[in-house]
Amino acid sequence: MRFFRYFWSPRLLPGPSCAAWLLLGGLLLLLAGQVRASHIVGGELELTHTTGTSYTLTLNLYFDAVAGTPDLIMGTVTASIFDKASNNRMQDVALPITSNALVSYTNPLCARPSLSTRKLVYSKEITLPTATYDGPQGYYVAVEQCCRNASIANIVNPANAAEAFYLEFPAVTRNGQPFFDSTPRLFPALSEYSCLNEPFYFDFGGADADGDSLAYDLVTPLNGHASINSPRPTASPAPYAPISWNAGLGATNPLPGTPTLRIERRTGRLSARPTSLGLFVFGVRCSQFRRGEKIGETRRDFQLMVLACPPNARPAVAVLPGTTGPVRYQPGRDTLRLGPGGNRCVRVRFSDPDLNSRLTLSVRAVNFTGPLPTFATASAGTVHAVGQPDTLSSTLCFPECADTKGKVFLLDVMVADDGCSLPKRDTVRVAFISVPAPSGPPTVATTAPVGRPLVVRVGDVVSFDVQATAPFNQSVQLELTGQGFAPADLGATLTPASPGNPLQARFRWPVDCRVLAGDSVRVFQLTAVTAPCGVRQTATVNVAVVVRYANTAPVLRPAAPLPPPPAPGEPPLVRLPLGATYSLDFIGTDVNGDNLSLTAGSENFTLAEAGMRFTARNGAGSATGTFVWDVSCGAVNLHRPLDVTFQLLDGTCRPLPQRQTIRFEVETPASPALKLYNIITPNGDQQNDEFRLPELPVDFCDNRFARIQVFSRWGQPVFESSDRDFRWAGGGQAGTYYYLATYTDGRHFKGWLEVKP
Structure with a gap:
């Protein structure tokens, strides 16, 4: 076995199909010259729970936009609901049309003028009362219409064949409790076709809003009771007669083919290789299971057109390891080995012998999950056109972090053309082993003491250096966190001083009063972080800081003695006559050296109103102030007690203010003894x-x-x-x-x- 030395670990996905194929999901008429009543292509019913006992009942009806005439499109259809156990009619529902739109081709370049289909949506909100719809066997909905396309090749008398749309759903209550369910929503029908003697495939898998399990099988389409003479009857109760197959054909063999049409039970993937031209009808049943119990089913009729398509050659793709040279990768023989420091890219050459063929590259993982390699250069292009080459090339690169852990991973490198109705493909299966670059955890160091706490006071600034180092020259980052607190909330920062590996940073914390809102011990966590290949690796060092806080009350004293209070519990009283001037100095001191603020004021007047003023000289550890009162009528006219409070406040986290209140009065002049003459x-x-x-x-x-x-x-x-x-x-x-x-x-x-x- 040959080995090509490279290095990585991807997962590969299939490229998008060109949709030069499809099933006419209940789709179209082959000939334009059909009888007037031949217009129904197919369709299905849906029942969607909205809220409470409210549901939306919908009929998706596919209509031949070529052979059918607009006046055949009905404005309303009638859906009938029956009890499965008794076939009793529960109610008839008139469904108005809510949408009328053409079904688009997946690949517009593959469109055929004779193939065009409209999707008609009939819908209405209905109520299913719990007291009425509680039958243990459930219920079914039916709509009967006539007629099918006259050109259908696999059933008897198709122009007179009708169609019964059928849906089963469970009771809306079980064991006295609501039982909510929405029927599956099937994959939309597409306006495309299959080519004679060419593979045909279609991903028919539906979706269930309730997460129920879905299973698919092919069934005989239902004919029902409608006819060309009674094309739109109100649905009769079951059973509904099936259509009649032509000789040699049936539900599991609806069209000649090698193989005939098949469907995968769990995925809903349709496949066939048709060997006859024509329009072929078939039926698909989607059964719905919850906890292993079948609770309902949805049926859809489809039509598949088989046409004679122009020849389409298969494209070719080759993988060339290395940056130069013609050596090709040999599937089953070679293995790519992708390692650190080596080339992790391969060249991909792709071509197609057809003229004007547009090619697209894609990759798909075979036996692994994880990131896929990506194309570093163009992965699509046109060959054999004017000015275009006959061979294209691209570069496919494997991720640096791919790790196969010693196993061999398989990757499909695919090229697809844009041929109709389906693209043709070529695939090279590549085996590879990938080893990522070596990695290891980082380390972190700090100039702060580790193992013993830093002891600080409010007002201090804590500062130290931090260094993070990563092995193998990896990128490294530093993170700052705290045990039970956010460092940023306390004003702490970690600022990178120099980028690179190692990474230098500076921790700085001006300790202020915010720290007193929590524990006295704060533990800062300094973490070095690397993330090689997305895997986070860390190393952490803890720095504990103990914050000490104590406060002694400042001292406030007047420079001169104060008069005694007139009574116990009252402030000292200063009484002066009009025209006098009174001055008193105050001194404030603080043994802690805190900033002091000395103020004077009153609760019920301003100093200026009473002819008073106060001037303070504040500072760290000491403050002084001078109070002056020019006794005037302004104080007398206030007609209230003149209490002035002097306050000394220490500027710290938990201040202990000191206060001194003094009462001031203006002496009333004496009057002679009052004599009243009579x-x-x-x-x-x-x-x-x-x-x-x-x-x-x-x-x-x-x-x-x-x-x-x-x-x-x-x-x-x-x-x-x-x-x-x-x-x-x-x-x-x-x-x-x-x-x-x-x-x-x-x-x-x-x-x-x-x-x-």
Whole structure:
């Protein structure tokens, strides 16, 4: 056995089929000159659960777009639901048409004007009540229509043959519980054909929304009760008569072929090699199983057109190990060995003798899973066209990380042409052994002490270097994490200082108050990371940091003694007259050297309103401040207690503020003893001739004399003045009077007065 030395570990997939083939999934008419009623190509029913007891019932009906005329397309079809156990009719459902579209060819270059099909979709939401649809044997849906294409070659009297669309579904409740189910959705039908004496294949596998298991088999299509005289009857209950096969043909042998049409039970893959021209109908049943029990089935009728196609030669592909030279890889003899440091690419040459043939390369894994090799250069092109070569080449490269672990992996390298109806292929099976580049875990080191914690205080900056190293010159990265916390939340960073291998980085953490929100011990994890071939490998070193925190309360004291408080529990009282100026210095100190902030303020007035001001000189470990009060009416007019609080605050994580409150008052000026006069004798003897009140309280800031009012004994005002030095001689009328003196602060003085002749 020859060995070619290379190196890797892929998985290879089949290339896309050109779709120069297909089954006319319930598809089309061969001749345009058929009778007017010959238009049904095929179709199937679907029942999809939406929510609760609501379902969507759908009929997909394939219609001959060439021989059928538009007025044969029905706006509504009737579907009938029956009980399987009794054949009793449960309900008839009118399904309106919801979609009308042409079915596209997979490969438009293979289209034939005589082959065109419309997909008509009839759909409606229905309700299946649990109390009604609870029969243990389930239910079935049927739609009956006539007629099929007159040119069908494998059944008796096809122009008069009808079609019964059939679907089975389970009860919607079991053992008192809802039993939800959606029937399988089959692979869409395609407008293509098969070529005489050429392989035909089609991936017919469906999908089930509930994850049920599906099994496929070929069955005889159903004819039912419709006829050319009654083409659209309301469906009768089962059984439904099958179509009649021509002699020698049947459900498992629907068309002449070597082999005839077959379907794989588990995958739904159809295959055949037809040996006769014509249009052939066949039926496929998709049975649905849940937990090993059959719960329903879906049937679809199909038509497959077999045509005489132009000759199509098979393309050829060759694999050439090495970058130069004509040596070809020999399947079954050679094995590629792919190793680190060596060439991991091969050349691929592909060609086709046909003119204007477009070729496409693909790869497929045979006995392994994993990443596939990729084409580094063009993997498709045209040969034998004007200006085009007769042979193309490409480069196929295996991944560096492929590892066959000593086993031989098999890879198919394939080329496909664009021939109709199906592409032809050539395959080279390549055996290879791949060894990835050596790798190992990284290492990590730090200048921080390992095994004993760092002891720091709030305000310190922790800084150290970290180095990560990877073997075999691998790429390496550094990660910073914390045990139970995110380092970034505390302001810690890890900044690469120089890229490469080894990788240098600097750890930096300015320790601030955020650290006190959790444990006093913080463990930082510094991890070196490599990922050779996607496999993460790490090495970690832990750095523990213990944060110490203690705080002694600062001291606040006035520079001069304060007067005693007037009563226990009250602040010291400073009383001053109008016009005086009071000054007091404060001193703050802190043994911890914390930044100090000295302030003064009141809760119910601003210092400026009372003629007060405070100037502070703050700093680390000490602070001073000066309080000054210029005593004025501004303080008196506030009419509230003048309590000023001086506060010293230490700038640390858990401050211990110190406070001193002082109460300030303005002295009220003394007034003479108040005398209230009751009698005047305005007789001109210069003795007690006028009413006056000279001993009223003196004016004090805004607390001033407002007015004097004198009233007769009947309440009539007889005199009023805003002059505190007023004089009233009685108005010439003897008698008894009453007076009221008021001040701006609401105080008032009242009495009576007798005026005698």
